Amino acid sequence: SAAEKGGYDYFMLKEIAEQPKAVADTLLGRIGTDGRLTLDELRIDDSVLREIDKVVIVACGTAFHAGMIAKYAIEHWTRVPCEVEVASEFRYRDPILDAQTLVIAISQSGETMDTLMALRHAREQGAKVLAICNTNGSTIPRESDAVLYTHAGPEVAVASTKAFLTQLVACYLVALYLGQVRGTKWGDEIVEIIHQLADAPRQVEQVLETMEPVRELARSLADAKSVLFLGRHVGFPVALEGALKLKELAYMHAEGFAAGELKHGPIALIEEGLPVVVVVPSPRGRSVLHDKIVSNIQEIRARGARTLVIAEEGDEAVVPYADHLVRIPQTPTLLQPLVATVPLQVFACELATAKGHEVDQPRNLAKSVTVE
Numbered sequence: 001s002a003a004e005k006g007g008y009d010y011f012m013l014k015e016i017a018e019q020p021k022a023v024a025d026t027l028l029g030r031i032g033t034d035g036r037l038t039l040d041e042l043r044i045d046d047s048v049l050r051e052i053d054k055v056v057i058v059a060c061g062t063a064f065h066a067g068m069i070a071k072y073a074i075e076h077w078t079r080v081p082c083e084v085e086v087a088s089e090f091r092y093r094d095p096i097l098d099a100q101t102l103v104i105a106i107s108q109s110g111e112t113m114d115t116l117m118a119l120r121h122a123r124e125q126g127a128k129v130l131a132i133c134n135t136n137g138s139t140i141p142r143e144s145d146a147v148l149y150t151h152a153g154p155e156v157a158v159a160s161t162k163a164f165l166t167q168l169v170a171c172y173l174v175a176l177y178l179g180q181v182r183g184t185k186w187g188d189e190i191v192e193i194i195h196q197l198a199d200a201p202r203q204v205e206q207v208l209e210t211m212e213p214v215r216e217l218a219r220s221l222a223d224a225k226s227v228l229f230l231g232r233h234v235g236f237p238v239a240l241e242g243a244l245k246l247k248e249l250a251y252m253h254a255e256g257f258a259a260g261e262l263k264h265g266p267i268a269l270i271e272e273g274l275p276v277v278v279v280v281p282s283p284r285g286r287s288v289l290h291d292k293i294v295s296n297i298q299e300i301r302a303r304g305a306r307t308l309v310i311a312e313e314g315d316e317a318v319v320p321y322a323d324h325l326v327r328i329p330q331t332p333t334l335l336q337p338l339v340a341t342v343p344l345q346v347f348a349c350e351l352a353t354a355k356g357h358e359v360d361q362p363r364n365l366a367k368s369v370t371v372e
């Protein structure tokens, strides 16, 4: 009913709008005023977390994209090696796991069969399993050694939005907590990250307030045959997520690439007028990466692509190459997915609406996939 949708036409629109609150709820009570983290509900002892020598993340679909981003954060902040794999492939390749492995299973519903089977396999091998989940008391957290709930509230639309952003927050918290218990040097970077993370709800709100041009652009692309998404570093999984949203909702061909891979093949796809969305990392700090993606944008535009550039406020280098420019707030690159994903959600939702599709219930899809 309209009331259930809180006045929005679709649950997806409501859930996109709820993201600032969802992110705030995931953070609630977990960052102390001294910048130290408390994850009380983790039933894994700190001594166990100090002993682990590998993290393995398993998840499906959008949750898998959150896991890909988590890998960048975990390895950079904790120096613990981290692998990430789609849950449906995991147990079939006989992965190497033991009591020193921390497996993180990410799932909104907590009922995804592929993820459940992966975690059962991991536990059989003696690994410790931590679930990052949005649904209280669901099967995945019940069968895990520990759980960190995302507290996003119920997600009804098939296309995951607020669950994704809160999975990211939970992953960042786990990564920082691992660093804290393992005695990672708590330098200025981490202090800044924690500060920025606390500010994420406000930044997401800010992005939501500026989405009208994105909606307009989406409507103008309703007849496009295909859309490509490019990113580097954590912008790569964001690109994959943007493409997945468009496939699910608009039934369009969409693909995400690591921008550095372009020259190894995908650049052959670029033709006159092809819409290409590019997620640009912050020019501050890791500027080498930024410069490289600017030349990627230049290259595709020279070959006729219509570029939709998502870049930080104040990033002037991208301006000459952007046919359309979407500004996101300044934030450290590792946290950028929290703000960079939002325009891609809005884009896919609006494009699907323009095509007359059922946004909350796309064809052939179920909210939770309880078969392998």
Ligand code: AGP
Binding pocket: 060, 061, 062, 063, 106, 107, 108, 109, 110, 111, 112, 115, 158, 159, 160, 161, 248, 367, 368, 369
């Ligand atoms: C996301 O938009 C999808 N509907 C889908 O990829 C989903 O993220 C995936 O099936 C995993 O679901 P889960 O988080 O409930 O395990």
